[in-house]
Amino acid sequence: MCGIVAIAGKAPVNQALYDALTVLQHRGQDAAGIVTCESGRLFLRKDNGMVRDVFHTRHMLRLAGHFGIGHVRYPTAGSSSSAEAQPFYVNSPYGITLAHNGNLTNAHVLAKDIFRSDLRHVNTDSDSEVLLNILAHELQERRKFIPEVDDIFAAVAGVHKRCKGAYAVVAMITGYGIVGFRDPNGIRPIIFGERDTPEGTEYIIASESVAITSLGFRVVRDLAPGEAVFINSQGRLFTRQCAENPSYTPCIFEHVYFARPDSIIDNISVYKARLRMGEKLAQTIQREHPDLRIDVVMPIPDTSRTAALELANQLNVKYREGFMKNRYIGRTFIMPGQGQRKKSVRQKLNPIELEFAGKNVLLVDDSIVRGTTCREIIQMARDAGASKVYFASAAPAVKYPNVYGIDMPAKSELIAHGRSEQEVCELIGADALIYQKLDDLIAAAREGNPDIQAFDCSVFNGEYVTGDIDDNYLDALQASRNDSAKNQKEKGSTIVDLANG
Numbered sequence: 001m002c003g004i005v006a007i008a009g010k011a012p013v014n015q016a017l018y019d020a021l022t023v024l025q026h027r028g029q030d031a032a033g034i035v036t037c038e039s040g041r042l043f044l045r046k047d048n049g050m051v052r053d054v055f056h057t058r059h060m061l062r063l064a065g066h067f068g069i070g071h072v073r074y075p076t077a078g079s080s081s082s083a084e085a086q087p088f089y090v091n092s093p094y095g096i097t098l099a100h101n102g103n104l105t106n107a108h109v110l111a112k113d114i115f116r117s118d119l120r121h122v123n124t125d126s127d128s129e130v131l132l133n134i135l136a137h138e139l140q141e142r143r144k145f146i147p148e149v150d151d152i153f154a155a156v157a158g159v160h161k162r163c164k165g166a167y168a169v170v171a172m173i174t175g176y177g178i179v180g181f182r183d184p185n186g187i188r189p190i191i192f193g194e195r196d197t198p199e200g201t202e203y204i205i206a207s208e209s210v211a212i213t214s215l216g217f218r219v220v221r222d223l224a225p226g227e228a229v230f231i232n233s234q235g236r237l238f239t240r241q242c243a244e245n246p247s248y249t250p251c252i253f254e255h256v257y258f259a260r261p262d263s264i265i266d267n268i269s270v271y272k273a274r275l276r277m278g279e280k281l282a283q284t285i286q287r288e289h290p291d292l293r294i295d296v297v298m299p300i301p302d303t304s305r306t307a308a309l310e311l312a313n314q315l316n317v318k319y320r321e322g323f324m325k326n327r328y329i330g331r332t333f334i335m336p337g338q339g340q341r342k343k344s345v346r347q348k349l350n351p352i353e354l355e356f357a358g359k360n361v362l363l364v365d366d367s368i369v370r371g372t373t374c375r376e377i378i379q380m381a382r383d384a385g386a387s388k389v390y391f392a393s394a395a396p397a398v399k400y401p402n403v404y405g406i407d408m409p410a411k412s413e414l415i416a417h418g419r420s421e422q423e424v425c426e427l428i429g430a431d432a433l434i435y436q437k438l439d440d441l442i443a444a445a446r447e448g449n450p451d452i453q454a455f456d457c458s459v460f461n462g463e464y465v466t467g468d469i470d471d472n473y474l475d476a477l478q479a480s481r482n483d484s485a486k487n488q489k490e491k492g493s494t495i496v497d498l499a500n501g
């Protein structure tokens with residue numbers, strides 16, 4: 001789950017892009033990058049690391065220009081090499097830079113195609129580099145010295161025809177403007193906004209509304225599935241539906257875990273959706289476990305706090321903060337290796353022992369994926385003297401891999417895959433385990449926007465909205481991207497940081 005941003009401004013945009021990336025840091029901690037454009041020249045800085053570590057004053061000073069795009073990366077394809085940090089650049093036609101959130105499901109086929117039929121070389125295993133070359137090819141096919149609005153939108157329509165999977169994209173076409181577009185299923189979020197300045201209107205496109213509002217822009221609206229927005233070099237904005245059969249099936253995991261609670265995605269307040277998850281989970285507990293004697297409800301910080309708070313209210317049980325989070329450690333789930341994730345849980349969360357001694361505690365997390373967090377946390381609660389440790393998840397059991405931009409490619413690594421709830425409960429060492437019902441999760445999100453008929457819930461039900469995923473695909477993905485395969489790949493990674501530095 002990466003974060004993307006683009007700004008078409010009337011003054012230098014380097015600081016605003018940096019600020020937006022810090023607001024989107026929760027979507028990707030592995031690498032960050034910004035490219036800006038001034039007088040037909042591009043200025044790029046990208047590297048592995050968090051935003052604050054990648055951009056020093058000397059880099060910021062070089063990022064000149066009133067147009068630019070930025071990216072924070074959480075790798076879901078290729079490796080975590082700095083050569084795969086984004087934005088990516090291709091020099092022909094026009095000079096295009098691109099930042100992508102999501103994952104193409106046909107990147108391997110496309111990579112071969114673009115070499116054979118389009119004679120384009122792709123130097124990494126990143127699906128985003130493939131996507132950029134497809135966009136570049138589609139623009140080149142228009143054969144225009146100066147691309148017009150229709151050419152830009154026709155190129156996006158061409159991308160929709162060839163690319164499958166999830167993609168929310170911002171791209172800068174040197175000297176001509178900035179384009180943003182969303183895949184025809186609207187799996188990943190993308191939203192745009194504007195602000196008035198004495199010099200004219202400035203525009204921003206970003207993954208989440210929080211990046212728009214915190215920078216003093218007004219939200220205009222989410223891009224519809226398949227839709228594109230183009231801001232030309234004079235600062236005029238155009239939008240167009242570029243897909244033939246769009247369908248609105250956004251990723252429900254944004255509401256469970258990824259997005260910030262102060263964002264509004266597809267007109268659904270993430271905060272309110274999480275409150276409703278807590279309310280519905282409490283009702284399940286009351287209905288199915290009336291015998292549980294719960295003294296205290298505790299969130300596993302950070303993401304589960306909102307749901308846990310409402311769950312405690314609904315159960316009429318005290319809400320206590322039993323674990324303190326070290327604010328200098330990032331999100332553990334989006335760290336690249338299992339060793340690092342496991343170590344970081346204990347570094348990140350520390351119990352306040354007096355809250356546990358002799359009590360029956362209900363720990364609430366937003367989700368259980370690999371089970372890394374809950375196993376450690378339950379043991380910590382026992383070590384701190386809890387009498388009983390119950391565990392509740394605001395999402396249903398995660399049983400299937402994700403192929404749309406969340407790095408859970410191997411079903412064998414998912415604790416609930418092929419296991420009953422009772423087996424998971426025993427494995428994590430809880431006295432009781434309560435999962436959210438899928439219908440309740442969907443209702444919690446849908447109540448925010450009943451116009452959305454369905455969500456991508458593939459990690460819970462194995463139904464992939466793009467319709468191109470079968471067991472063979474998932475087996476191949478598991479073989480190539482399980483933790484040990486990824487480790488091998490990282491060790492052998494000798495990709496030259498080509499023309500992207």
Ligand SMILES: O=P(O)(O)OC[C@H]1O[C@H](OP(=O)(O)OP(=O)(O)O)[C@H](O)[C@@H]1O
Nearest residue numbers: 302303331332333368369370371372373
């Ligand atoms: O079962 P697991 O594989 O451990 O994954 C699930 C956990 O990972 C996430 O926390 P994370 O630390 O990434 O972020 P947070 O601080 O936003 O909760 C999520 O909120 C769960 O706590």
Ligand SMILES: NC(=O)CC[C@H](N)C(=O)O
Nearest residue numbers: 001002075076077101102
């Ligand atoms: N999490 C994402 O959106 C990742 C984008 C892209 N697939 C990459 O690996 O860089």
Ligand SMILES: [Mg+2]
Nearest residue numbers: 300301302303
């Ligand atoms: Mg968490």
